[in-house]
Amino acid sequence: MGRPKVEIVLSESEREQLEAWTRRRKTAQALASRSQIIPEYYYLFR
Numbered sequence: 001m002g003r004p005k006v007e008i009v010l011s012e013s014e015r016e017q018l019e020a021w022t023r024r025r026k027t028a029q030a031l032a033s034r035s036q037i038i039p040e041y042y043y044l045f046r
Helices: 012-023 029-044
Strands: none
Touching: 012 029
């Protein structure tokens, strides 16, 4: 049950930006957490 899964399509530059946000020291914690979750979800359900 639950919500249907939505396919996430990331370009190379989008993936790189998300990874950069997770490594940056001044990034807000919530943004860094989301930036890490999205690529993990993408690679898990590809």
